[in-house]
Amino acid sequence: MSRHDSYPLFDMKQAKVPDDLCPVATEVSPMLPGDWRSMRPVVNRDKCVKCAVCWLYCPVQCVEEKAAWFDFNLKTCKGCGICANECPQRAITMIPEAT
Ligand code: SF4
Ligand code: SF4
Numbered sequence: 001m002s003r004h005d006s007y008p009l010f011d012m013k014q015a016k017v018p019d020d021l022c023p024v025a026t027e028v029s030p031m032l033p034g035d036w037r038s039m040r041p042v043v044n045r046d047k048c049v050k051c052a053v054c055w056l057y058c059p060v061q062c063v064e065e066k067a068a069w070f071d072f073n074l075k076t077c078k079g080c081g082i083c084a085n086e087c088p089q090r091a092i093t094m095i096p097e098a099t
């Protein structure tokens with residue numbers, strides 16, 4: 001098939017994805033953000049006042065409530081740093097993933 005040919009109409013009744021579509025769009029990847037993140041947040045438990053601002057702003061909802069502070073699910077945290085930027089107590093520091 002040349003790039004000028006059009007694909008036949010997608011058959012919704014059979015709901016079958018054409019075999020020659022880009023595999024990126026048709027295969028589910030098991031990779032999580034923790035597998036590729038370059039920076040991760042660390043909370044200073046002495047500074048955290050449990051205001052939940054980090055929980056409110058995290059775009060992937062990976063901030064978890066602990067008994068006396070808030071912490072992060074590092075499997076789903078993508079290391080964007082929004083929580084550290086928004087924390088009014090400056091209790092969150094972004095550190096390189098390798099450390
Ligand atoms: S925003 Fe800062 S002070 Fe507030 S809960 Fe999160 S880490 Fe603690
Ligand atoms: S670094 Fe980004 S993704 Fe990770 S906890 Fe903070 S706001 Fe959420």
